[in-house]
Amino acid sequence: MGRRRIEIAEVKDPNTKQVTFSKRRTGLFKKANELSVLCGAEIAIVMFSPGKKPFSYGHPSVDVVADKYLRKKRRSNVVRANVRxxxxxxxxxxxxxxxxxxxxxxxEEEHKKATELDMREKEQEASQFSQNKELLQSSPVLQRMVEDYVDAVEVSECMLLLAKEAVIGIPHRPITKRRRRN
Structure with missing residues (x-):
């Protein structure tokens, strides 16, 4: 189908707007990179997405170009002809x-949020570690309790087998020999 011209107008659908922004942003950054490589230009681009996230590209860096632009010293021998x-x-x-x-x-705000999230994550890891440690420490105690219970059950079984008379209320019947009928 090939490329075709599109009408330059604001995109109304927020999902389409975000996708278009992402594609155009990468294209713009690519063009800026090519310009800086081919011409040796120093370039800085700062833009905000529809979601209010900042994106930037700079060659050699955004800070260097912005500082150079904002703090450029005016040479005294150059006279400006137009005051406007x-x-x-x-x-x-x-x-x-x-x-x-x-x-x-x-x-700075995002850095503070990231620091706060890191602290929360470390606190959660510490609490999970202490909970796991408590479980590990309680594990031998539970194991010993189960072993004691199993021993008590075995002792009860042995006592029942050794008893001459029924303990649980089953009447004792004398053992008689039965003859087989042929």
């Missing part, structure tokens, strides 16, 4: 700085 361009680039720099700080806040 300077203001626009400052606005873009400010906006990117704000977005970067938002991404950093999200990253």
């Amino acid at each position: 361009e300077n203001n626009a680039s400052n606005e873009v720099g400010d906006r990117l700085s704000q977005e970067l700080s938002i991404v950093q806040v999200h990253t």
